[in-house]
Amino acid sequence: MSKPNIIIGDYTYYDDPEDSEDFERNVLYHFPFIGDQLIIGKFCALARGVTFIMNGANHKLDGFSTYPFQIFGNGWEKATPQPEALPYKGNTIIGNDVWLGYETVIMPGVQVRDGAIVAAKSVVVSDVPPYTIFGGNPAKCIRQRFDDQVIRSLLEIAWWHWDIEKITRNLETIVAADIEALRHCE
Template sequence: MKNNVFEHWSRGYIIKDHISNKNIEVGDYTYYSGYYHEKHFEDYCVRYLSDDIENVDKLKIGKFCSIGSGATFIMAGNQGHRFDWITTYPFFYTPDLNENSRDGWQKKGDTIVGNDVWIGSEVIIMPGINIGDGAVIGTRSVVTKDVEPYSIVAGNPAKFIKKRFSEEEISMLLEIKWWNKDIEIIKKYINILCSNKIKEFYNIIKNI
């Protein structure tokens, strides 16, 4: 594709190396595979409705996340669209119509994505959502509610499908927070990370 910032459909990049917007925070090793939408993550995926950079909600993404092409984070609240008023039209922001109007701006809060989260291609995440560590979001899902750690959700709106592991195993993973360990420790135990041996991994990592 002409002017595509990605070399090939199989190539992604580490997001934090390509972020200039101070309202976007991304952890180490989190990557974006954006070939089919051609543009950088912050240019295509993060949709701010306001240019007031001091007042908008933030997008915070943890470490070791995998984000598919065209995933979209809707940011900056409703920008004056109030569905509890008679009209949703933003008169306050419309020249020639804003006299006597009220500002419907409402912040929704920061959008938080945990660590080791897999977000499929063309997922839409609405403002103020909190996605827990280890969650998986199915392709083209529309996420309108918080997602619990190590849950799989999919659909429009996204609905709970199942937990990835047992509650005991999830508790172990949330306790050790392997993504916060020194990268040399992570490298040493990648062979176990690439398995389902959670208890074995927990017993190794818990005291490191």
Template sequence: MPFLNPDLRHPIRLPDGTPYENTVWLRSVIDHPNIEVGDFTYYNDFDPVSDYAARIAPYLYPGAPEKLFLGKFGQFAHGVRFITDSANHAREWFTAYPFASFDADLMPHFATEYFENRRDTVIGHDAWIGHGAMILPGVTVGHGAIIGAGAVVAKNVPPYAVMAGNPARCVKMRFPPEVIDVLLALAWWDMAVDDIRALMPILTSADVDALKQVLAEKKSRS
């Protein structure tokens, strides 16, 4: 079996060889015009799921004015939810009630607020989002960020930040700035799968010098 087969629905195999059905590659189970999913991004759910798009992004309907972009190698735990911008109500008006949802003739009054100002939600590559975390409308989560269990993320998250709480705040950065710069320049998630596998001894270490050497070699080939 190839290293990281993107065509599988259930990528994890138990010791007896049977698939672990709680975990899926999201790209294999989501067919939604407003959701783009990168390869090898997985989601784990302990409850039965019939519609993964509706499970992770319950307010994002086909044809909505906003999109949800999920990068490659994402790691999303049970209960993660992306609350996209169509969930919002008009906050500046005298009523926040969505009358047009129940009477289409009123839609002209809602068109600008409801359809012209929607923001996309973007999750970077190699982001880990913990159990029950919630990403609010229009948020961008940077590459390599970690979102703690139960966190509610209302603002953009820098690459490789560790966020926790409600509202989520940055509790620390995973690495010093110079190491983050190397990781972002290396962009290992864009490499061929076989090249990524060859990098496992470095990606599964904290050897900064080796990481810098890989980046130098990549630059010399370009």
């Protein structure tokens, strides 16, 4: 990654047969003067066409027109809003072990928490709880992947923070669904 305001964790991948190396083309309206970050955790699977809309896409909402007249110059730049007058929703954060399906769109300031899954072609406009499956436009909760107690345990265990040797030794347990076995990994 060449942009310092895009942070991607280890082992996260972007699946695009055309050009998986040019992931930044999927991060839209991400202007340095705004200062927002896209933070993606470890072990995430990002399907082809996943798009992140950042805070630079926001228009001033409190006037009669939202049109950005200033982009045309010729005296119209007098209508340029100050950055603090534009809506700002914060950093966009994708947790660890998250799967974002084909052509998912993540809107500014959204947090998709650890272990979540977002269905293909969804538009995520609000935060996604951990280990929850979201889908649709706007994306809504379809179901939790596990019961609350298992989710709490998974978040406490946080296997994605283990050293890679421990992960390698325990791959079969990590991909299984036996929380007691996962608790006892060494």
